[in-house]
Amino acid sequence: MKITAILAAVLMVLALRVDAAANVTLEGVGFGAVREVNGKPVSLKGAGVITYLGIFKLSVAAFYLPKGIPADLALTDVPRRLELEYLHAIKKEDFAESTRVWIRKNTSETAFERLGPEIERFNRLYENVSPGDRYTLAYDPAVGTTLSLNGEEKGTVEGAEFSAALFSIWIGKTPLSDKLRAGLLGLI
Template sequence: MKAPIVILCLLCFALTPPAASHGRSVQGVTFLERIQAGDATLTLHNAALLRYLKVIKAYVAALYLPEGVPPQRVLTDVPKRLELSYLVSIKGSDFGKGAEPVLRRNLAAEELARLRSRIDRINAAYRDVKPGDRYALTYLPGRGTELTLNGTPLITIEGADFAAAYFGIWLGRRPIDDTLKNDLLGSG
């Protein structure tokens, strides 16, 4: 009598469809596999942890790109999204302070000057975050770079040049953290 029950249970498990894939998790933070941004469908390329000073787990980042766009084109005029899920509290005023040295490393003085007013506008839009909060930067060609906090839009900054410079903080020649950049751009 036990054998038929065991076989029936195994058969039920075998015929049960797998659960839908809701995404990828890093350090307990889950990111959806696909998101809709305007008319663009973006696919999760990779997600990775940033360790501040190599020891403090600061945030988990996820990079989304359109299907078929290689990660080497991330700073070109293509739709993209970078989500940052925070594991620590950070003051809103500290975001600009952290971005500035990376922008200076990656941009010529003339380019930085040309982008200054837009950089200042996005820096002013940042709010304090606590663990569990999530910023997203989403760039759509022709619309600009939108900054959201926990899904609430804060500001949209125009220009593909701005998007390339700002996403360059994480993904440029000399990013905030090489390990994070390599993990995000690596094969998904």
């Protein structure tokens, strides 16, 4: 009986350590080890800090994929989630312009033109953010990419191609930062 109680206590401590080790905190902002995309579990792949001019810390981000999905398949038609918590205020117009610029950098001109209506529909979902606000992008292949602000859904845009183009801003071939991309994909 006593050995069973000790063993149970040891296992509980080990479980707490594993859970704590799987969470991450950057710049005082915490991200959990597991989240969901429409009821499907996704696991923390990595995290990073988004800077402006390599100096000013704008936000922190965490990226999630289903267990077993390697980094090189992150932009395929699989569930994925990106959480971004802001350290500074940003206007919705700045989000929209940045989205256009970075999707253009990560797609062909033809693809950019084809995705134009989806990009503009998504850009209308943005709101101004203040420090501490958190945007979440969640892609479910059966539904599309949903944008939420502080847990409140703002809208969804359908399409795997649009989702891959949008997420390419952070994890594509031409991301905001190579270091950020590597951190989000768990490559560093």
